[in-house]
Amino acid sequence: MKDIPPALAASLAGGVTTLARCWRLTRRDGVVIGLTEHDDDLTVDGTLFRAASGASGSEDASALGFAVGGGEMSAALTSELIDAADLDAGRYDGAGIELILADWSAPEHFLRLRRATLGEVRRSEGSFTAELRGLSSALNMVRGRLFTAGCDADLGDGRCRIALAAPAFTGHGTVSAAEGPGLIVAAGLGAYAAGGFTQGRLIVTSGANDGFATEVKAHTVSTGTVRLELWQRPPAPLAPGDAFTVTAGCDKSFATCRDRFANTLNFRGFPHMPGNDAVLRVATPGRP
Template sequence: SGTVGEVSRGPTAFTAEVRGLADRLNQPRGRVYQRSCDALLGDARCGVDAGAAAIRGAGTVATVRSARSVTASGLAAYVSRWFEAGRLVWTSGANAGAAVEVRAHGLAGGLASLDLWEPMPAPISPGDTFQVVAGCDKSLASCRDKFANVLNFRGFPDLPGNDYAVAYAVQGADNDGGRLG
Protein backbone atom coordinates (compact mmCIF):
# COMPACT_ATOMS: atom_id res chain seq x y z
CA SER A 1 0.00 0.00 0.00
CA GLY A 2 1.05 3.60 -0.42
CA THR A 3 0.02 6.89 -1.94
CA VAL A 4 0.06 8.44 -5.39
CA GLY A 5 2.96 10.89 -5.73
CA GLU A 6 3.95 13.05 -8.66
CA VAL A 7 1.79 12.74 -11.77
CA SER A 8 3.05 13.86 -15.19
CA ARG A 9 1.40 13.85 -18.57
CA GLY A 10 2.75 13.06 -21.99
CA PRO A 11 1.28 13.41 -25.47
CA THR A 12 -0.57 10.08 -25.29
CA ALA A 13 -0.36 8.88 -21.69
CA PHE A 14 0.37 9.87 -18.11
CA THR A 15 2.66 8.49 -15.44
CA ALA A 16 1.91 8.33 -11.74
CA GLU A 17 4.47 7.74 -9.03
CA VAL A 18 3.47 5.32 -6.26
CA ARG A 19 5.08 6.12 -2.92
CA GLY A 20 5.47 3.60 -0.14
CA LEU A 21 4.66 4.02 3.53
CA ALA A 22 8.28 4.96 4.36
CA ASP A 23 8.00 8.06 2.12
CA ARG A 24 6.35 9.93 4.99
CA LEU A 25 9.67 9.77 6.84
CA ASN A 26 11.21 11.93 4.08
CA GLN A 27 8.68 14.76 4.49
CA PRO A 28 9.92 17.82 6.38
CA ARG A 29 8.16 18.65 9.63
CA GLY A 30 8.20 22.20 10.93
CA ARG A 31 10.34 24.98 9.54
CA VAL A 32 13.42 24.34 7.40
CA TYR A 33 16.43 26.59 8.07
CA GLN A 34 17.97 27.64 4.77
CA ARG A 35 19.48 30.74 3.20
CA SER A 36 16.61 31.30 0.79
CA CYS A 37 13.08 32.38 1.67
CA ASP A 38 10.54 29.60 2.20
CA ALA A 39 7.44 31.73 1.57
CA LEU A 40 5.60 31.83 -1.76
CA LEU A 41 5.40 35.19 -3.51
CA GLY A 42 2.05 36.71 -2.57
CA ASP A 43 1.14 34.37 0.30
CA ALA A 44 0.27 35.64 3.80
CA ARG A 45 3.82 35.12 5.13
CA CYS A 46 5.35 36.96 2.17
CA GLY A 47 3.01 39.93 2.32
CA VAL A 48 3.60 41.10 -1.28
CA ASP A 49 0.37 41.91 -3.13
CA ALA A 50 0.76 39.66 -6.19
CA GLY A 51 -2.29 41.33 -7.76
CA ALA A 52 -0.66 44.78 -7.83
CA ALA A 53 0.05 46.28 -11.26
CA ALA A 54 3.75 46.57 -10.40
CA ILE A 55 3.94 42.81 -9.84
CA ARG A 56 1.51 41.45 -12.45
CA GLY A 57 1.43 42.14 -16.19
CA ALA A 58 -0.86 41.28 -19.08
CA GLY A 59 0.43 40.49 -22.53
CA THR A 60 -0.61 39.47 -26.02
CA VAL A 61 1.43 37.08 -28.14
CA ALA A 62 2.95 38.86 -31.13
CA THR A 63 5.00 36.00 -32.59
CA VAL A 64 5.49 32.36 -31.72
CA ARG A 65 9.09 31.15 -31.86
CA SER A 66 8.40 27.62 -30.57
CA ALA A 67 5.99 25.67 -28.34
CA ARG A 68 7.70 27.28 -25.33
CA SER A 69 8.98 30.62 -26.61
CA VAL A 70 7.05 33.73 -27.66
CA THR A 71 7.39 37.46 -28.12
CA ALA A 72 4.61 39.56 -26.64
CA SER A 73 3.32 43.10 -26.44
CA GLY A 74 2.02 44.75 -23.28
CA LEU A 75 5.05 44.12 -21.08
CA ALA A 76 7.37 46.95 -22.20
CA ALA A 77 7.04 48.70 -18.82
CA TYR A 78 8.87 45.87 -17.04
CA VAL A 79 12.66 45.51 -17.03
CA SER A 80 14.37 42.44 -18.46
CA ARG A 81 14.34 39.40 -16.15
CA TRP A 82 11.40 40.81 -14.14
CA PHE A 83 9.22 37.78 -14.90
CA GLU A 84 11.96 35.09 -14.71
CA ALA A 85 10.75 32.31 -12.38
CA GLY A 86 7.29 33.89 -12.50
CA ARG A 87 4.00 32.22 -13.34
CA LEU A 88 2.23 32.74 -16.67
CA VAL A 89 -1.48 31.87 -16.99
CA TRP A 90 -3.13 31.86 -20.42
CA THR A 91 -6.39 33.84 -20.52
CA SER A 92 -7.38 33.12 -24.13
CA GLY A 93 -6.55 30.76 -26.96
CA ALA A 94 -6.21 27.00 -27.03
CA ASN A 95 -4.26 27.00 -23.74
CA ALA A 96 -6.74 29.16 -21.77
CA GLY A 97 -6.46 28.34 -18.06
CA ALA A 98 -3.11 26.54 -18.41
CA ALA A 99 -0.25 27.80 -16.24
CA VAL A 100 3.51 27.50 -16.70
CA GLU A 101 6.67 28.90 -15.12
CA VAL A 102 8.73 31.47 -17.05
CA ARG A 103 12.34 30.44 -17.68
CA ALA A 104 13.63 33.70 -19.21
CA HIS A 105 12.32 37.20 -19.88
CA GLY A 106 13.94 39.87 -22.04
CA LEU A 107 13.06 43.06 -23.89
CA ALA A 108 13.91 44.05 -27.46
CA GLY A 109 12.29 46.73 -29.61
CA GLY A 110 9.28 47.23 -27.34
CA LEU A 111 8.42 43.51 -27.32
CA ALA A 112 9.04 41.10 -24.48
CA SER A 113 10.52 37.69 -25.19
CA LEU A 114 9.33 34.94 -22.87
CA ASP A 115 10.83 31.46 -22.72
CA LEU A 116 8.76 28.93 -20.80
CA TRP A 117 10.05 25.92 -18.88
CA GLU A 118 7.59 23.51 -20.52
CA PRO A 119 5.99 23.38 -23.95
CA MET A 120 2.29 24.16 -23.93
CA PRO A 121 -0.14 21.28 -24.54
CA ALA A 122 -1.87 23.10 -27.42
CA PRO A 123 -0.36 25.34 -30.08
CA ILE A 124 0.19 28.98 -29.11
CA SER A 125 -1.13 31.50 -31.65
CA PRO A 126 -0.50 35.21 -32.24
CA GLY A 127 -3.22 37.13 -30.40
CA ASP A 128 -3.40 34.72 -27.44
CA THR A 129 -3.47 36.66 -24.16
CA PHE A 130 -2.00 35.88 -20.76
CA GLN A 131 -1.37 37.20 -17.26
CA VAL A 132 2.13 36.89 -15.82
CA VAL A 133 3.34 37.43 -12.25
CA ALA A 134 6.87 38.58 -11.38
CA GLY A 135 9.35 35.91 -10.46
CA CYS A 136 11.04 35.62 -7.10
CA ASP A 137 14.37 33.83 -6.74
CA LYS A 138 13.83 33.75 -2.95
CA SER A 139 17.03 35.66 -2.16
CA LEU A 140 17.40 38.48 0.34
CA ALA A 141 18.64 40.78 -2.43
CA SER A 142 15.47 40.25 -4.51
CA CYS A 143 13.24 40.68 -1.50
CA ARG A 144 14.98 43.95 -0.66
CA ASP A 145 15.62 45.42 -4.13
CA LYS A 146 12.81 44.04 -6.29
CA PHE A 147 9.88 43.89 -3.86
CA ALA A 148 10.94 46.24 -0.99
CA ASN A 149 9.80 43.50 1.38
CA VAL A 150 12.88 42.68 3.44
CA LEU A 151 10.96 42.79 6.74
CA ASN A 152 8.96 39.74 5.60
CA PHE A 153 11.97 37.77 4.30
CA ARG A 154 11.60 34.20 5.59
CA GLY A 155 15.12 32.93 5.00
CA PHE A 156 18.34 32.90 6.99
CA PRO A 157 20.91 34.58 4.72
CA ASP A 158 23.69 34.51 7.32
CA LEU A 159 23.80 30.72 7.62
CA PRO A 160 27.21 29.39 6.58
CA GLY A 161 27.19 27.52 3.28
CA ASN A 162 28.59 24.13 2.29
CA ASP A 163 32.00 25.65 1.59
CA TYR A 164 32.25 26.62 5.26
CA ALA A 165 31.36 23.12 6.38
CA VAL A 166 34.20 21.53 4.41
CA ALA A 167 36.79 24.27 5.02
CA TYR A 168 39.81 23.62 7.19
CA ALA A 169 42.07 25.86 9.24
CA VAL A 170 45.49 26.82 7.89
CA GLN A 171 48.21 27.10 10.53
CA GLY A 172 50.44 30.17 10.38
CA ALA A 173 48.20 32.41 8.27
CA ASP A 174 47.05 35.79 9.55
CA ASN A 175 43.73 37.44 8.66
CA ASP A 176 45.15 38.82 5.39
CA GLY A 177 46.22 35.41 4.17
CA GLY A 178 49.93 36.21 4.65
CA ARG A 179 52.45 34.07 6.50
CA LEU A 180 53.37 34.89 10.06
CA GLY A 181 57.07 35.38 10.89
Protein backbone atom coordinates in the same frame (compact mmCIF):
# COMPACT_ATOMS: atom_id res chain seq x y z
CA MET B 1 -4.24 -7.85 6.39
CA LYS B 2 -7.34 -7.13 4.35
CA ASP B 3 -10.73 -8.63 5.14
CA ILE B 4 -12.10 -10.23 1.97
CA PRO B 5 -15.90 -10.06 1.65
CA PRO B 6 -17.40 -13.55 2.08
CA ALA B 7 -18.97 -13.62 -1.40
CA LEU B 8 -15.68 -12.67 -3.06
CA ALA B 9 -13.78 -15.14 -0.85
CA ALA B 10 -16.11 -17.91 -2.01
CA SER B 11 -15.43 -16.98 -5.62
CA LEU B 12 -11.68 -17.03 -4.99
CA ALA B 13 -11.98 -20.48 -3.43
CA GLY B 14 -13.66 -21.86 -6.53
CA GLY B 15 -11.85 -23.70 -9.30
CA VAL B 16 -12.38 -20.92 -11.86
CA THR B 17 -12.15 -17.22 -11.04
CA THR B 18 -13.86 -14.35 -12.84
CA LEU B 19 -11.74 -11.47 -11.61
CA ALA B 20 -10.67 -8.21 -13.21
CA ARG B 21 -8.62 -5.28 -11.99
CA CYS B 22 -10.09 -1.78 -12.12
CA TRP B 23 -8.37 1.58 -11.70
CA ARG B 24 -10.33 4.61 -10.49
CA LEU B 25 -8.59 7.94 -11.14
CA THR B 26 -9.77 11.02 -9.26
CA ARG B 27 -8.26 14.26 -10.53
CA ARG B 28 -7.68 17.18 -8.20
CA ASP B 29 -10.55 19.04 -9.91
CA GLY B 30 -12.92 16.21 -8.92
CA VAL B 31 -13.25 14.49 -12.32
CA VAL B 32 -13.43 10.68 -11.90
CA ILE B 33 -12.37 8.23 -14.64
CA GLY B 34 -12.65 4.45 -14.42
CA LEU B 35 -10.47 2.01 -16.41
CA THR B 36 -10.57 -1.79 -16.40
CA GLU B 37 -8.58 -4.63 -17.92
CA HIS B 38 -11.81 -6.59 -18.53
CA ASP B 39 -13.12 -6.89 -22.09
CA ASP B 40 -16.44 -5.25 -21.22
CA ASP B 41 -17.47 -2.20 -19.24
CA LEU B 42 -18.08 -2.76 -15.51
CA THR B 43 -19.96 -0.73 -12.92
CA VAL B 44 -18.26 -1.24 -9.58
CA ASP B 45 -18.81 0.73 -6.38
CA GLY B 46 -20.92 3.28 -8.26
CA THR B 47 -18.26 4.01 -10.92
CA LEU B 48 -18.36 2.99 -14.59
CA PHE B 49 -15.04 1.38 -15.53
CA ARG B 50 -14.42 1.49 -19.27
CA ALA B 51 -12.86 -1.42 -21.14
CA ALA B 52 -12.02 0.53 -24.31
CA SER B 53 -8.85 1.90 -22.72
CA GLY B 54 -6.96 -1.39 -22.83
CA ALA B 55 -5.73 -0.80 -19.28
CA SER B 56 -3.13 -3.04 -17.70
CA GLY B 57 -0.88 -2.87 -14.67
CA SER B 58 2.37 -4.20 -13.28
CA GLU B 59 2.87 -6.06 -10.03
CA ASP B 60 2.83 -3.85 -6.94
CA ALA B 61 6.00 -3.36 -4.94
CA SER B 62 5.97 -2.71 -1.20
CA ALA B 63 8.38 -2.99 1.70
CA LEU B 64 8.44 -2.65 5.45
CA GLY B 65 9.21 0.71 7.00
CA PHE B 66 8.73 4.05 5.26
CA ALA B 67 9.97 3.03 1.81
CA VAL B 68 7.66 4.27 -0.95
CA GLY B 69 5.82 1.38 -2.58
CA GLY B 70 4.45 1.57 -6.05
CA GLY B 71 3.81 0.04 -9.42
CA GLU B 72 2.73 1.08 -12.90
CA MET B 73 -0.39 1.16 -15.00
CA SER B 74 -0.77 1.75 -18.72
CA ALA B 75 -3.68 2.50 -21.04
CA ALA B 76 -4.51 3.93 -24.44
CA LEU B 77 -4.90 7.65 -24.98
CA THR B 78 -8.44 8.32 -26.18
CA SER B 79 -10.38 11.57 -26.40
CA GLU B 80 -13.30 9.96 -24.56
CA LEU B 81 -11.27 8.87 -21.54
CA ILE B 82 -7.78 10.29 -21.14
CA ASP B 83 -6.73 12.89 -23.69
CA ALA B 84 -3.08 13.66 -24.44
CA ALA B 85 -3.79 17.38 -24.14
CA ASP B 86 -5.11 16.91 -20.60
CA LEU B 87 -1.94 15.05 -19.65
CA ASP B 88 0.23 17.81 -21.13
CA ALA B 89 -1.78 20.46 -19.28
CA GLY B 90 -1.07 18.74 -15.96
CA ARG B 91 -4.71 17.95 -15.20
CA TYR B 92 -3.71 14.49 -13.96
CA ASP B 93 -0.75 15.60 -11.84
CA GLY B 94 -1.15 14.23 -8.34
CA ALA B 95 -4.40 12.42 -9.18
CA GLY B 96 -5.58 9.83 -6.66
CA ILE B 97 -5.80 6.22 -7.84
CA GLU B 98 -7.67 3.28 -6.34
CA LEU B 99 -6.89 -0.27 -7.48
CA ILE B 100 -9.98 -2.48 -7.17
CA LEU B 101 -10.30 -6.22 -7.69
CA ALA B 102 -13.81 -7.08 -8.87
CA ASP B 103 -15.73 -10.19 -9.86
CA TRP B 104 -16.91 -9.31 -13.36
CA SER B 105 -19.70 -11.91 -13.18
CA ALA B 106 -21.03 -10.19 -10.04
CA PRO B 107 -19.54 -6.65 -9.93
CA GLU B 108 -21.12 -5.96 -6.53
CA HIS B 109 -18.42 -8.24 -5.10
CA PHE B 110 -15.15 -6.32 -5.03
CA LEU B 111 -12.12 -5.60 -2.89
CA ARG B 112 -10.17 -2.32 -2.78
CA LEU B 113 -6.54 -3.44 -2.93
CA ARG B 114 -4.67 -0.18 -2.50
CA ARG B 115 -4.62 3.58 -2.90
CA ALA B 116 -1.89 5.55 -4.61
CA THR B 117 -1.15 8.84 -6.34
CA LEU B 118 -0.17 9.39 -9.94
CA GLY B 119 3.54 10.06 -10.39
CA GLU B 120 5.64 10.31 -13.54
CA VAL B 121 3.79 9.75 -16.82
CA ARG B 122 5.45 8.52 -20.03
CA ARG B 123 3.79 8.66 -23.45
CA SER B 124 4.51 6.65 -26.60
CA GLU B 125 2.54 5.77 -29.75
CA GLY B 126 -0.96 6.57 -28.54
CA SER B 127 -0.61 5.16 -25.03
CA PHE B 128 0.69 6.22 -21.66
CA THR B 129 2.37 4.53 -18.71
CA ALA B 130 1.91 6.07 -15.27
CA GLU B 131 3.92 5.54 -12.11
CA LEU B 132 1.81 4.72 -9.05
CA ARG B 133 3.26 6.07 -5.80
CA GLY B 134 2.19 4.66 -2.45
CA LEU B 135 0.67 6.80 0.27
CA SER B 136 4.02 6.93 2.09
CA SER B 137 5.32 9.20 -0.70
CA ALA B 138 3.59 12.08 1.12
CA LEU B 139 6.22 11.69 3.85
CA ASN B 140 8.82 13.02 1.40
CA MET B 141 7.18 16.45 1.44
CA VAL B 142 8.89 19.21 3.38
CA ARG B 143 7.06 20.19 6.56
CA GLY B 144 7.82 23.23 8.68
CA ARG B 145 10.66 25.72 8.28
CA LEU B 146 13.77 25.34 6.16
CA PHE B 147 16.96 26.82 7.58
CA THR B 148 18.63 28.03 4.39
CA ALA B 149 20.23 31.21 3.15
CA GLY B 150 17.38 31.71 0.68
CA CYS B 151 13.78 32.54 1.56
CA ASP B 152 11.43 29.58 2.00
CA ALA B 153 8.22 31.58 1.45
CA ASP B 154 6.42 31.87 -1.88
CA LEU B 155 6.17 35.32 -3.41
CA GLY B 156 2.83 36.84 -2.46
CA ASP B 157 1.80 34.28 0.18
CA GLY B 158 0.78 35.04 3.76
CA ARG B 159 4.37 34.91 5.02
CA CYS B 160 5.84 37.01 2.22
CA ARG B 161 2.99 39.57 2.33
CA ILE B 162 3.81 41.16 -1.04
CA ALA B 163 0.62 42.31 -2.81
CA LEU B 164 1.27 40.26 -5.93
CA ALA B 165 -1.92 41.51 -7.62
CA ALA B 166 -0.56 45.09 -7.71
CA PRO B 167 0.09 46.45 -11.23
CA ALA B 168 3.81 46.60 -10.48
CA PHE B 169 3.95 42.81 -10.11
CA THR B 170 1.19 41.54 -12.43
CA GLY B 171 1.09 42.09 -16.17
CA HIS B 172 -1.61 41.41 -18.75
CA GLY B 173 -0.53 40.78 -22.31
CA THR B 174 -1.18 38.95 -25.55
CA VAL B 175 0.89 36.70 -27.77
CA SER B 176 2.31 38.56 -30.77
CA ALA B 177 4.12 35.53 -32.17
CA ALA B 178 5.19 32.05 -31.13
CA GLU B 179 8.85 31.40 -31.91
CA GLY B 180 8.76 27.87 -30.50
CA PRO B 181 6.61 25.53 -28.38
CA GLY B 182 7.60 27.40 -25.21
CA LEU B 183 8.89 30.74 -26.50
CA ILE B 184 6.60 33.67 -27.26
CA VAL B 185 6.89 37.30 -28.26
CA ALA B 186 4.62 39.21 -25.89
CA ALA B 187 2.71 42.45 -26.36
CA GLY B 188 1.53 44.63 -23.50
CA LEU B 189 4.53 44.15 -21.20
CA GLY B 190 6.72 47.01 -22.45
CA ALA B 191 6.57 48.82 -19.11
CA TYR B 192 8.29 46.01 -17.22
CA ALA B 193 12.05 45.64 -16.91
CA ALA B 194 13.76 42.53 -18.26
CA GLY B 195 13.87 39.69 -15.76
CA GLY B 196 10.90 40.92 -13.77
CA PHE B 197 8.79 37.90 -14.69
CA THR B 198 11.60 35.34 -14.61
CA GLN B 199 10.55 32.53 -12.22
CA GLY B 200 7.06 33.99 -12.20
CA ARG B 201 3.82 32.31 -13.27
CA LEU B 202 1.93 32.69 -16.54
CA ILE B 203 -1.75 31.78 -16.96
CA VAL B 204 -3.34 31.71 -20.42
CA THR B 205 -6.76 33.36 -20.33
CA SER B 206 -8.07 32.82 -23.87
CA GLY B 207 -7.66 30.60 -26.90
CA ALA B 208 -7.08 26.87 -27.18
CA ASN B 209 -4.96 26.82 -23.99
CA ASP B 210 -7.37 28.76 -21.78
CA GLY B 211 -6.58 27.94 -18.14
CA PHE B 212 -3.11 26.53 -18.81
CA ALA B 213 -0.53 27.69 -16.26
CA THR B 214 3.23 27.31 -16.10
CA GLU B 215 6.32 28.96 -14.68
CA VAL B 216 8.36 31.45 -16.69
CA LYS B 217 11.91 30.32 -17.39
CA ALA B 218 13.19 33.64 -18.73
CA HIS B 219 11.88 37.15 -19.39
CA THR B 220 14.05 39.09 -21.83
CA VAL B 221 13.80 42.43 -23.63
CA SER B 222 15.82 43.06 -26.81
CA THR B 223 15.44 46.22 -28.92
CA GLY B 224 11.96 46.72 -27.51
CA THR B 225 10.83 43.14 -28.16
CA VAL B 226 9.63 41.24 -25.09
CA ARG B 227 10.07 37.48 -25.02
CA LEU B 228 8.87 34.95 -22.45
CA GLU B 229 10.34 31.47 -22.33
CA LEU B 230 8.17 28.93 -20.54
CA TRP B 231 9.26 25.91 -18.53
CA GLN B 232 6.39 23.75 -19.82
CA ARG B 233 5.03 23.70 -23.34
CA PRO B 234 1.26 24.25 -23.60
CA PRO B 235 -1.07 21.44 -24.79
CA ALA B 236 -1.75 23.29 -28.06
CA PRO B 237 0.47 25.81 -29.88
CA LEU B 238 0.04 29.35 -28.64
CA ALA B 239 -1.44 31.60 -31.34
CA PRO B 240 -1.24 35.36 -31.95
CA GLY B 241 -3.94 37.12 -29.96
CA ASP B 242 -4.01 34.62 -27.09
CA ALA B 243 -4.29 36.58 -23.84
CA PHE B 244 -2.41 35.81 -20.66
CA THR B 245 -1.67 37.08 -17.17
CA VAL B 246 1.84 36.86 -15.79
CA THR B 247 3.06 37.55 -12.26
CA ALA B 248 6.49 38.54 -11.01
CA GLY B 249 9.08 36.02 -9.96
CA CYS B 250 11.62 35.95 -7.17
CA ASP B 251 14.93 34.10 -6.84
CA LYS B 252 14.43 34.09 -3.03
CA SER B 253 17.72 35.85 -2.33
CA PHE B 254 18.06 38.52 0.35
CA ALA B 255 19.39 41.05 -2.20
CA THR B 256 16.32 40.66 -4.42
CA CYS B 257 13.96 40.93 -1.45
CA ARG B 258 15.71 44.11 -0.31
CA ASP B 259 16.41 45.89 -3.58
CA ARG B 260 13.43 44.93 -5.71
CA PHE B 261 10.59 44.34 -3.29
CA ALA B 262 11.71 46.38 -0.23
CA ASN B 263 10.44 43.52 1.89
CA THR B 264 13.36 42.68 4.16
CA LEU B 265 11.18 42.61 7.29
CA ASN B 266 9.34 39.60 5.85
CA PHE B 267 12.37 37.79 4.43
CA ARG B 268 12.04 34.15 5.53
CA GLY B 269 15.62 33.00 5.05
CA PHE B 270 18.90 33.18 6.96
CA PRO B 271 21.32 35.05 4.67
CA HIS B 272 24.08 35.29 7.30
CA MET B 273 24.01 31.65 8.35
CA PRO B 274 27.39 29.94 7.78
CA GLY B 275 27.35 27.43 4.95
CA ASN B 276 29.32 24.30 4.16
CA ASP B 277 32.37 26.39 3.32
CA ALA B 278 32.59 27.46 6.98
CA VAL B 279 32.28 23.87 8.16
CA LEU B 280 35.06 22.64 5.86
CA ARG B 281 37.39 25.59 6.34
CA VAL B 282 40.83 24.72 7.72
CA ALA B 283 43.34 26.88 9.55
CA THR B 284 45.75 28.76 7.27
CA PRO B 285 48.85 30.58 8.62
CA GLY B 286 48.50 34.34 8.37
CA ARG B 287 44.71 34.29 7.86
CA PRO B 288 42.02 34.79 10.49
